[in-house]
Amino acid sequence: MGISQSVSPPLESELRSAFWDHVQMIPDGHKVKTCLQCGTCSGACPVSHAMDITPRGIVALFRAGMIEDILKSRTIWICASCYSCTVRCPAGIRVTDTLYALKRLAMEKKIYPDKFPVYALSKAFTRNIRKYGRNFELGLGFHYFLKTKPSKLMSNAKFGMGMMKRGRLATRPHKIKNLWEVRAIIERAEKIGGGK
Amino acid sequence: MKYGYYPGCSLEYTAKPYDLSCREVFKALQIELEEIEDWNCCGATMYMSQDTLTAYSVSARNLSIAEHQGCGEVCAPCSSCYTILRKTNRYVKWDPHARAMINDALSAADLSYTGGLEVRHPLDILVNTIGLNRIVDRCVRSLEGYRIAPYYGCQIVRPVYHFDDMDNPTTMDRLFKALGAEVVEDYPGKVRCCGGMLMMTFEDVALDLNADLLEGAVTRGANCIATVCPMCQMNLESYQPQINAKRHSNYRVPIVYFTQLLGLALGIEPKKLGLDDLLRPLPKLAPAKPMEGVK
Numbered sequence: 284m285g286i287s288q289s290v291s292p293p294l295e296s297e298l299r300s301a302f303w304d305h306v307q308m309i310p311d312g313h314k315v316k317t318c319l320q321c322g323t324c325s326g327a328c329p330v331s332h333a334m335d336i337t338p339r340g341i342v343a344l345f346r347a348g349m350i351e352d353i354l355k356s357r358t359i360w361i362c363a364s365c366y367s368c369t370v371r372c373p374a375g376i377r378v379t380d381t382l383y384a385l386k387r388l389a390m391e392k393k394i395y396p397d398k399f400p401v402y403a404l405s406k407a408f409t410r411n412i413r414k415y416g417r418n419f420e421l422g423l424g425f426h427y428f429l430k431t432k433p434s435k436l437m438s439n440a441k442f443g444m445g446m447m448k449r450g451r452l453a454t455r456p457h458k459i460k461n462l463w464e465v466r467a468i469i470e471r472a473e474k475i476g477g478g479k
Numbered sequence: 480m481k482y483g484y485y486p487g488c489s490l491e492y493t494a495k496p497y498d499l500s501c502r503e504v505f506k507a508l509q510i511e512l513e514e515i516e517d518w519n520c521c522g523a524t525m526y527m528s529q530d531t532l533t534a535y536s537v538s539a540r541n542l543s544i545a546e547h548q549g550c551g552e553v554c555a556p557c558s559s560c561y562t563i564l565r566k567t568n569r570y571v572k573w574d575p576h577a578r579a580m581i582n583d584a585l586s587a588a589d590l591s592y593t594g595g596l597e598v599r600h601p602l603d604i605l606v607n608t609i610g611l612n613r614i615v616d617r618c619v620r621s622l623e624g625y626r627i628a629p630y631y632g633c634q635i636v637r638p639v640y641h642f643d644d645m646d647n648p649t650t651m652d653r654l655f656k657a658l659g660a661e662v663v664e665d666y667p668g669k670v671r672c673c674g675g676m677l678m679m680t681f682e683d684v685a686l687d688l689n690a691d692l693l694e695g696a697v698t699r700g701a702n703c704i705a706t707v708c709p710m711c712q713m714n715l716e717s718y719q720p721q722i723n724a725k726r727h728s729n730y731r732v733p734i735v736y737f738t739q740l741l742g743l744a745l746g747i748e749p750k751k752l753g754l755d756d757l758l759r760p761l762p763k764l765a766p767a768k769p770m771e772g773v774k
Contacts, residue, residue: 308531310574329671330677330681330688333683333684361677361680361684364633364634365633365637365672366633366638369637369638370637383524383531386529387531401681405529411520412526417488417491417520418489445758446492449755451493451494451495453492464588464590465519465537467588468540468584469533470587472535472581473530475583475584476531
């Protein structure tokens, strides 16, 4: 798996306490401590074959004190939020939500896997909400591919034209009327929650 | 009961056919559907994975507006919006701490939300509240000739049990059978994931997931796949050329919204249901057969 062993102790403990801060926001989040290591989550996951560390392995690494390796893995970015693991876990762990917590931690600490700028998509998405109140699909796709895989822009352009012809792609964003409300809510929520 | 309609961002454009057919079907069945005024994006999994409280607060604005509009329940056709709004609603309803924090955030916009609404999917409203009898009574033609693979995807059955089984949901199966169609009952992809946004970030992985979904339907003789979610529809419909190239296959499967099929049975014009706007057109039915004889 190519997992490095060089996690320096202070960073690990800092990451660990930051992780628990994020987990506190999940109802029953503490249940991650009760993992049986049975592997049901990995078996239920439709994309675990494409992960470098399986969901079960994530918890094992966490216990072994290797959070940095978790944050550098593709796993947390490849989860498609299908919740198969969550509904099957015999210990009642909200695995999907726990992976979200790890994503948030990775973004907060700016620790990412090499060459997988998936977080760029997340960032572009939330930026749209702040700017318009709604998602702007064309802008989101353009921005994301421009930043990550510019070569995809051309092949996607043809598909975009087809959708546009059918009225299924907006060429300009739709700004909601009371955008200030959304912005005020975001600002206040970020202050109360500390961005967690 | 007045339903607060939350179309969500996808239904404005990429899933326009879903929006059109949903509104038409509710109109034909005389169910009051009122759009939530000036709604905003629910935040989807994207916000949830970045900042929990902000994600809940942003999506709670929609519930707050719906409550003030006097809606009894919210109708959310997009599976992702449905999950996010339900999650938010559940926390406001059952967790006093979350309720206080979310309301604190909402107060910045002079809004508040008590948690008094219920968030529901149109499939649930139509089949479980309106009921198959009332629907069949209003249908003017049978869907005989269609062999439908019912695809539920992830988020209307998970993460919390709501209106149907998590592993083998049957709400759509029952609906289509009542409308006279044949249903692929042993469709193995029923609740498998389409990959959602993975199609943008890890295309290779997502193509395989979708290829399996198409194969499962085609090998069981389906002539269309019915979906309940704009993300699933988009992935399954528009990536067929890439899937065919990767798998050396030749899939040309129409991917339709369940409301479009229901609309046809209700006698609504195909154009009004957005059927002309699909990338893979649904085969036309044989001359209209009346509903008589349909159980």
